[in-house]
Amino acid sequence: MAGAVRQQAAAREKGPAPVDPAPELPVARVLVDVPLAHLDRPFDYTVPRKLDADVVAGSRVKVRFAGQDVDGFVLERVPSSEHPGRLAPLRRAVSGEPVLSRAVAALSEEVAARYAGTRSDVLRLAVPPRHATVEKQESVPASPVEVDPAEVAADWAPYDGGRFTGRLAAGESPHAVWAALPGEDWARLLALAAAATAASGRGALLCAPDRRDVDRLDAALTSVLGAGRHVVLAADAGPSARYRAFLAVARGAVRIVVGTRAAAFAPVHDLGLVAMWDDGDDLYAEPRAPYPHTREVLLTRGQLEGCAVLVGGFARTVEGEYLIRTGWAEELSADRRVLRARSPHVAITGATDRELERDPRARSARLPRAVFDAVRAGLEQGPVLLQTPRQGYVTSLACDRCRAPARCRACTGPLRILAPTDPPTCRWCGVSEPQWACPECGGRGLRAPVLGERRTAEELGRAFPAVPVRTSGGERVLAEVGAEPALVVATPGAEPVAAGGYSCVVLLDTWLMLARPDLRTGEESLRRWLNAVALGRPAGDGGRVLAVGEPSDPVLQALVRWDPVGFAQREMAERQSAHLPPASRLATVTGTEPDLESALASLRLPAGSEVLGPVPVTLPAGPVPPRAAGEPDLQRLVLRVPRAAGPALSRALVELNGVRSARKLTSLRVQVDPVGLE
Structure with a gap:
């Protein structure tokens, strides 16, 4: 027993046994799958002779890194290494299949630099997990393409x-x-x-x-x-x-x-x-x-x-x-x-003066008389599409007497109704509130300021009892509907294609889409409306579109004129005057206040940079996850630079991540040019 221990100790002193290297190009440059910013670079390894045939550029390998076996991709094989010491050998060739092409490897490097990330994170998006059985099968070459x-x-x-x-x-x-x-x-x-x-x-x-x-x-x-x-x-x-x-x-x-x-x-x-x-x-x-x-x-x-x-x-x-x-x-x-020849006729509608004289509350009516008339006329020619911006049944409730939002007594979350016979339940914690009473005025009546597509379909089904009503949204999205008369209620992005086009398209609750507190609210609203309107028939074939909203709104006016180009040009001018993307480059850094302070102290920003914040992070609607006692809240910094300085900003953030990673400090969430900025 003692002799065996002495032999093992002697073997450790001598180091690992020498490896017989491959006769040609014995060094492999490997991108190791380690998501640490300071290790985001290729490492050189010796290619053993026995693995020579399977280790090719783009193939998967196993290497020894930081005392454990990890995955990696071979970027290339070279005759020698600039590393002065002895190189560790590759542990195993996972597969001889080259799954990382030279072009995609270069692309991953550019994308990682652009978004201040690591190549290993990008490659997880680029290369799917290996499936050994499929890899053994041949790929049948496609025949040449012939086109007129x-x-x-x-x-x-x-x-x-x-x-x-x-x-x-x-x-x-x-x-x-x-x-x-x-x-x-x-x-x-x-x-x-x-x-x-x-x-x-x-x-x-x-x-x-x-x-x-x-x-x-x-x-x-x-x-x-x-x-x-x-x-x-x-x-x-x-x-x-x-x-x-x-x-x-x-x-x-x-x-x-x-x-x-x-x-x-x-x-x-x-x-x-x-x-x-x-x-x-x-x-x-x-x-x-x-x-x-x-x-x-x-x-x-x-x-x-x-x-x-x-x-x-x-x-x-x-x-x-x-x-x-x-x-x-x-x-x-x-x-x-x-x-003009291909577009449907688009109009904006609301309550008429006659309706307001008869009922002052008609100003807030969700379906004015003009909508019912248009839907009735459209059903004589084919299917009618109604776009509603919310999923579900009744997604928001308020007191019928004082209009105060209806809140859960347990967690103050918003109440909703999931089905016609269900009592109000909390959207956050799920607690039922069958005996709800308004804490402001004591009223027990509830109204629904925002309706989902299922409640909208229910109301339309009562108004047009002889017409089939179909819904599309959430987990049940329809791809197509027929040319026969029908009411199709869909959420944005879930509108099915109708054979021959819709005879009428109605855009409901346009105010709700325009009320989002986001940089791209107008752009996103117009995009969703145009995608729905494009499913309608041309005006020459009787196609009609009604948007329920404020006629003076510039986004709706762009819809009426079908002018996405002019709207984008105006948005561009406003973004340039406000120094917002794409005229400038933005990055957000999220973390605790002490971490953000230390990050700012070490961050080498390019000339012309602006630091906005920090501000508390807005949590999404839902229950707040529990925090440990004394744990600080998250905050967010916004870094803004001229567009020409965008690459320098990304390099500064990459350097910051590398320094914090090497020092084993808390990681920060960095997003370059985020899509939404509330």
Whole structure:
């Protein structure tokens, strides 16, 4: 026993046994999967001879790091290392499959630098988990794409005469921001753009905000290209199906990809086009660190790989307008006469003077008489869409006598009603309040200032008893409805497509969407309304739109004129005068007050920086999580710099994270250019 201990001690003194290195390129540069900012760099390892065949650029390996085995990606193999000491050997080759392409590795580095994050966090978004069984299967190569250039040009003719897709087919790489016409089959046009790119021998990558839009693109690509010439990359496809599609792209078997935000990192070979639909949708904002936005990932990729870029939607984001104003992208939009011919008639309605004389409370009526008349007329021609901004049944309650908000007696949370026969319950803690009484006036009556789509459908069902009523929202979203008369009540973003278009579209509670305290309230409201209005029929076919709101509101006026471009230009001017993005760059840093003070003391900000705050973090509606005794509340700093100083701000934040990580200080939450800033 003593001899064995002495042998082990002697072995430790001698160090590890020498490793027989690979005969060629014996050093692997590995990006280790460690989410610590001060360790966000490649490390050199010796490639043992026995692992030589399986260790290739982009493959997965296991390495010894900080006393434990961790995952890593091989960035490259080189003949020697600049490290003066002896290199540790690779522990194991997980797989010989190259899943991290050189282009995606470079993209991950740029995205991490842009958003002040680490490459390991970005690669978790870019490379799906391994599925060993799928990896053993071969990927069937897709047959060549055949496309008629005249057909592509004809469909795109209303915008630029088909010149954009003609340039794609010729192997060029134009940049464009596309304003789609109402009622446009946008999925088919994007599929045709991908087909034109494929005709030049290059790949295409198309992103959509949610699975329903991805399914539309999937069907359009199948119709235009035929089956088997593209793959779908979506998180809800399941681990094996997603990894199978990913490998088909990584191996070059398929060069056309459609998917949600994670597809922006797909390793498409010979990438010729990156495109996205409805870039203002908040689903494109990644909720995991380092919180990249899909639009910025695709724009960065367009720069790095020199490919074409297409950003489209019915609405125009301020960022899209900025790309046009700076000359980076051209504008794709139709002539005003074509727009008028394709648009439904849009009007804003409220209570009339006669209704106010008869009932003064009609001013606050949710469904004025004009809405009922329009719905009744619309049902004679086809389906009618009603957009309501809230899900559920009755989402908010107030005292019927004094209008004070109805609150829970246990936690002061807001009360709601989930179903027609249910008593009021608390939205935060779930406590039932069947005997609620107003603490202000003692009244027991309740009114509903805000109704959800299910209560709206119930009221409309009583008003039109012979008409079927369908709801779409929450966990039950309809993709399509037929051309027969029906009432369709949907929340924003969940509006189904109607065969032949809706005869009438009603936008309810517009005041509620405009009351959000956010930088993008007007832009987001107009985007959601335009997406709903675009589902209606043209005015020449009887299409009509009614928005229940204030006629003088500038956002509603932009809707009436179908003028997303003019609205984006005005928003851009206001953002520039207020020094807000995209004219400037912002970053938020969240932590406790002592941590923020120490961070500010060590943060090397670029010239022209402004420090706003700190201010207490606004907690989301819901129960407040318990805190330990004496634990300080979170606060948030806002750092603002001129746009040209944006890269310097990101570098300063990366340096701050590295210093705090090396000193084992509490980590701070850093977000660069967050989508929302309340």
